[in-house]
Amino acid sequence: xxxxxxxxxxxxxxxxxxxxxxxxxxxxxxxxxxxxxxxxxxxxxxxxxxxxxxxxxxxxxxxxxxxxxxxxxxxxxxxxxxxxxxxxxxxxxxxxxxxxxxxxxxxxxxxxxxxxxxxxxxxxxxxxxxxxxxxxxxxxxxxxxxxxxxxxxxxxxxxxxxxxxxxxxxxxxxxxxxxxxxxxxxxxxxxxxxxxxxxxxxxxxxxxxxxxxxxxxxxxxxxxxxxxxxxxxxxxxxxxxxxxxxxxxxxxxxxxxxxxxxxxxxxxxxxxxxxxxxxxxxxxxxxxxxxxxxxxxxxxxxxxxxxxxxxxxxxxxxxxxxxxxxxxxxxxxxxxxxxxxxxxxxxxxxxxxxxxxxxxxxxxxxxxxxxxxxxxxxxxxxxxxxxxxxxxxxxxxxxxxxxxxxxxxxxxxxxxxxxxxxxxxxxxxxxxxxxxxxxxxxxxxxxxxxxxxxxxxxxxxxxxxxxxxxxxxxxxxxxxxxxxxxxxxxxxxxxxxxxxxxxxxxxxxxxxxxxxxxxxxxxxxxxxxxxxxxxxxxxxxxxxxxxxxxxxxxxxxxxxxxxxxxxxxxxxxxxxxxxxxxxxxxxxxxxxxxxxxxxxxxxxxxxxxxxxxxxxxxxxxxxxxxxxxxxxxxxxxxxxxxxxxxxxxxxxxxxxxxxxxxxxxxxxxxxxxxxxxxxxxxxxxxxxxxxxxxxxxxxxxxxxxxxxxxxxxxxxxxxxxxxxxxxxxxxxxxxxxxxxxxxxxxxxxxxxxxxxxxxxxxxxxxxxxxxxxxxxxxxxxxxxxxxxxxxxxxxxxxxxxxxxxxxxxxxxxxxxxxxxxxxxxxxxxxxxxxxxxxxxxxxxxxxxxxxxxxxxxxxxxxxxxxxxxxxxxxxxxxxxxxxxxxxxxxxx
RNA sequence: GCGCGCUUGGCUCAGUGGUAGAGCACUUCCUUCACACGGAAGGGGCCGCAGGUUCGAAUCCUGCAGCGCGCACCA
Numbered sequence: 001x002x003x004x005x006x007x008x009x010x011x012x013x014x015x016x017x018x019x020x021x022x023x024x025x026x027x028x029x030x031x032x033x034x035x036x037x038x039x040x041x042x043x044x045x046x047x048x049x050x051x052x053x054x055x056x057x058x059x060x061x062x063x064x065x066x067x068x069x070x071x072x073x074x075x076x077x078x079x080x081x082x083x084x085x086x087x088x089x090x091x092x093x094x095x096x097x098x099x100x101x102x103x104x105x106x107x108x109x110x111x112x113x114x115x116x117x118x119x120x121x122x123x124x125x126x127x128x129x130x131x132x133x134x135x136x137x138x139x140x141x142x143x144x145x146x147x148x149x150x151x152x153x154x155x156x157x158x159x160x161x162x163x164x165x166x167x168x169x170x171x172x173x174x175x176x177x178x179x180x181x182x183x184x185x186x187x188x189x190x191x192x193x194x195x196x197x198x199x200x201x202x203x204x205x206x207x208x209x210x211x212x213x214x215x216x217x218x219x220x221x222x223x224x225x226x227x228x229x230x231x232x233x234x235x236x237x238x239x240x241x242x243x244x245x246x247x248x249x250x251x252x253x254x255x256x257x258x259x260x261x262x263x264x265x266x267x268x269x270x271x272x273x274x275x276x277x278x279x280x281x282x283x284x285x286x287x288x289x290x291x292x293x294x295x296x297x298x299x300x301x302x303x304x305x306x307x308x309x310x311x312x313x314x315x316x317x318x319x320x321x322x323x324x325x326x327x328x329x330x331x332x333x334x335x336x337x338x339x340x341x342x343x344x345x346x347x348x349x350x351x352x353x354x355x356x357x358x359x360x361x362x363x364x365x366x367x368x369x370x371x372x373x374x375x376x377x378x379x380x381x382x383x384x385x386x387x388x389x390x391x392x393x394x395x396x397x398x399x400x401x402x403x404x405x406x407x408x409x410x411x412x413x414x415x416x417x418x419x420x421x422x423x424x425x426x427x428x429x430x431x432x433x434x435x436x437x438x439x440x441x442x443x444x445x446x447x448x449x450x451x452x453x454x455x456x457x458x459x460x461x462x463x464x465x466x467x468x469x470x471x472x473x474x475x476x477x478x479x480x481x482x483x484x485x486x487x488x489x490x491x492x493x494x495x496x497x498x499x500x501x502x503x504x505x506x507x508x509x510x511x512x513x514x515x516x517x518x519x520x521x522x523x524x525x526x527x528x529x530x531x532x533x534x535x536x537x538x539x540x541x542x543x544x545x546x547x548x549x550x551x552x553x554x555x556x557x558x559x560x561x562x563x564x565x566x567x568x569x570x571x572x573x574x575x576x577x578x579x580x581x582x583x584x585x586x587x588x589x590x591x592x593x594x595x596x597x598x599x600x601x602x603x604x605x606x607x608x609x610x611x612x613x614x615x616x617x618x619x620x621x622x623x624x625x626x627x628x629x630x631x632x633x634x635x636x637x638x639x640x641x642x643x644x645x646x647x648x649x650x651x652x653x654x655x656x657x658x659x660x661x662x663x664x665x666x667x668x669x670x671x672x673x674x675x676x677x678x679x680x681x682x683x684x685x686x687x688x689x690x691x692x693x694x695x696x697x698x699x700x701x702x703x704x705x706x707x708x709x710x711x712x713x714x715x716x717x718x719x720x721x722x723x724x725x726x727x728x729x730x731x732x733x734x735x736x737x738x739x740x741x742x743x744x745x746x747x748x749x750x751x752x753x754x755x756x757x758x759x760x761x762x763x764x765x766x767x768x769x770x771x772x773x774x775x776x777x778x779x780x781x782x783x784x785x786x787x788x789x790x791x792x793x794x795x796x797x798x799x800x801x802x803x804x805x806x807x808x809x810x811x812x813x814x815x816x817x818x819x820x821x822x823x824x825x826x827x828x829x830x831x832x833x834x835x836x837x838x839x840x841x842x843x844x845x846x847x848x849x850x851x852x853x854x855x856x857x858x859x860x861x862x863x864x865x866x867x868x869x870x871x872x873x874x875x876x877x878x879x880x881x882x883x884x885x886x887x888x889x890x891x892x
Numbered sequence: 893g894c895g896c897g898c899u900u901g902g903c904u905c906a907g908u909g910g911u912a913g914a915g916c917a918c919u920u921c922c923u924u925c926a927c928a929c930g931g932a933a934g935g936g937g938c939c940g941c942a943g944g945u946u947c948g949a950a951u952c953c954u955g956c957a958g959c960g961c962g963c964a965c966c967a
Binding site: 006007008194221224225226229238270271272275276277279280281287288289292329349352393395398401402405490492521547551558560561563564565567569570571572574575577578579580581582584585586587588589590592623628635636638641642649650653654662696751754755757758759761762763791842847848851854855856857858859860861862865868869872 | 895896897898903905906907909910912914915916917920921922924925926927929930931932933934946947948951960961962963964965966
């Protein structure tokens with residue numbers, strides 16, 4: 001065993017072992033392996049993205065699952081890759097090119113040239129996030145890294161498009177879509193975020209026209225609108241057909257101000273007579289509801305806002321070219337000047353914003369491609385029947401709700417970066433509509449491909465199988481599909497999860513994964529979402545550099561409960577680092593005592609402390625295994641923390657010094673064997689959380705030497721996952737719960753004894769003598785442990801001890817522990833202390849008696865609970881007697 | 893409007909029918925031969941409010957309040 005440094009230094013260790021794992025191909029998945037398969041496909045990060053805390057949370061969980069599965073003897077495939085992220089990537093590149101002065105708008109460069117720039121960008125930045133994942137310790141099979149625009153992957157995307165087109169599920173149509181005027185593309189409904197805004201409701205007078213088309217001086221309608229600039233495109237005013245106030249004027253016309261245009265008054269049941277004035281202005285080209293009404297009433301579509309968000313010439317000379325926001329201001333000004341603005345109310349309403357560019361969405365009429373979702377029914381059933389299990393389960397409700405209200409998916413984007421739509425057109429000579437052909441390759445000369453690309457999610461939804469070589473029946477697909485677990489955020493349940501389930505059912509006739517783990521969202525200490533603009537998003541790589549990857553992983557896992565948002569605090573990472581250091585030093589302590597790894601535990605030499613720690617280890621293994629089964633990683637990490645720090649280090653290691661500092665060599669060897677047993681288990685239990693330090697210790701401590709090369713001899717990655725101790729083991733080593741309880745009582749006595757020392761203001765370093773008046777048997781070794789843990793000069797066992805008046809004492813089931821302080825006794829202080837204790841005991845006794853005196857409790861409570869309460873009462877009563885006796889002695 | 897989640901010590905959160913827990917922060921003491929990225933002892937909570945079920949509720953049910961998040965075509 002090599003000497004190891006005093007504090008754990010992660011940097012060199014991390015680099016060394018990650019390189020080793022790669023060199024030894026430890027993460028490679030073998031489709032020919034006879035082992036049972038375990039697989040995860042990574043939620044592909046944006047190819048040009050940078051690692052953030054969300055990735056840390058998400059990928060640590062995946063790594064945890066994969067590493068545990070390997071230790072359990074599974075053949076593991078964690079398939080990594082990146083997403084081309086259409087709009088996001090294109091926007092970044094456009095911005096850069098604009099900054100460099102290479103273009104103002106992408107048309108300046110043209111499609112080919114522009115795409116060259118994007119690919120160059122991808123080549124330059126595309127590998128960054130992959131390298132960052134490696135720093136985190138992710139055990140992905142990098143030989144299988146995929147990109148959603150790999151040639152083979154693209155083929156799959158196009159094939160699916162053609163197939164769905166041929167099935168009649170994909171169609172083209174002119175619709176009112178969500179338009180992003182900044183990115184100048186259509187978006188899906190899911191990419192629009194409704195945000196509550198403080199706006200205004202402007203009440204505008206529309207004068208009625210008489211028979212001659214002359215505006216009436218005193219007859220007018222009042223319409224209320226949140227978007228006065230759209231009135232330039234109004235084609236009607238609508239009222240409810242049942243509204244008696246307005247039925248007489250339906251069919252007449254009114255004057256559209258600013259445009260000086262006559263528009264009809266129509267009746268439509270969409271209008272709610274109780275809202276506002278009961279009159280609605282109708283702008284068919286710029287509002288989805290108005291569009292519907294326009295269709296019903298045959299109204300013209302006057303487009304006053306263009307694709308760039310600026311007013312068109314149709315808006316009139318004064319407005320043409322103005323941005324929509326400026327047009328609103330001008331419209332209000334002009335209406336005010338004309339005396340047509342009746343009032344302006346403050347009004348809170350929801351406005352749709354582009355999730356990508358952050359600008360308000362414009363309802364916009366355009367020709368787009370739509371998909372009617374396939375395999376909807378089986379996809380709903382798969383989740384409802386639990387064949388796909390959501391963790392936490394409640395998200396299945398969100399899923400079902402969305403799946404039950406599906407609307408066709410707008411899949412075309414007016415972008416260049418993405419999969420181009422495999423549809424071809426050939427102009428016909430005689431003005432007829434062009435010929436259309438949907439196929440992957442060009443049908444030949446004279447055919448032009450549709451200029452649009454597909455929504456990024458139209459490629460992502462194929463990720464679980466398109467990454468495995470589909471449509472070919474590859475070995476990988478056969479072995480690892482369907483995947484086992486998916487780990488992702490609930491924010492993409494519609495974008496990605498639901499769509500993957502449908503694609504899986506449509507193309508492979510089965511579910512794509514069996515479990516979906518939804519992480520929480522990482523927030524800052526104040527609970528705000530992390531964002532670049534707030535500057536509250538810590539750089540994980542800086543945290544890794546400062547604390548180590550293991551520390552970052554452990555801290556994150558420890559504070560991330562299932563399904564709950566995580567408030568990130570650097571303190572958590574600090575805790576992780578401190579924990580690694582504790583683990584490190586616990587191993588140094590073992591090393592200090594030298595000798596070979598002790599493989600065999602001798603049952604005859606086990607002390608009660610040894611048995612206690614083995615039982616605690618057993619309980620920890622049970623709890624951790626259950627926590628993993630429930631996807632409760634925070635519980636698993638907390639159990640590990642408690643076991644290792646509190647139980648093993650604080651109590652067992654300290655107690656073991658009674659043996660290790662002694663002279664009995666055979667007993668020392670026995671203790672070291674227990675330590676080796678516990679440590680070699682603990683290091684493996686920690687490995688999924690702390691891959692680097694555990695690998696280092698696995699080798700440094702010599703535990704790898706006991707294992708065959710395929711099972712931990714070479715690397716801890718394949719070391720067997722610890723099993724709970726079996727009955728034979730427990731019987732063989734005499735590990736009864738009663739032993740553990742007795743040791744618990746002994747440690748409790750020690751705590752109380754230390755408290756006496758504090759209460760007496762005796763410096764920790766000062767050696768003092770304690771006297772124990774035992775109530776039962778205590779071995780010499782156990783007494784030695786008590787002495788050591790109390791840091792006492794001596795512990796005298798005196799069954800007949802008669803204390804001097806006022807000697808401080810504590811009481812327990814093991815007996816009375818006195819701290820005789822020759823000449824230094826403060827009787828008054830001791831009286832106060834014992835008085836307080838007596839009060840506490842009295843309160844507990846009253847509580848217990850009340851319960852036990854209640855006949856319905858004694859009749860109805862289960863026997864074990866009843867017994868427990870009876871025992872509790874008896875214990876408190878015994879203690880009361882002891883304390884009372886001590887108090888009486890003070891009075892003499 | 894509908895749905896979901898949260899409300900437990902100063903802070904962040906576990907706990908989910910039988911004596912209120914952790915980490916951090918705080919107080920006091922200790923550089924003792926694994927670790928000051930440490931050790932020891934301690935203070936601090938009528939578990940949001942009101943009802944109900946139960947022998948027994950922080951825990952189950954019902955209402956209410958506050959906060960957060962989804963979904964929804966009301967100008």
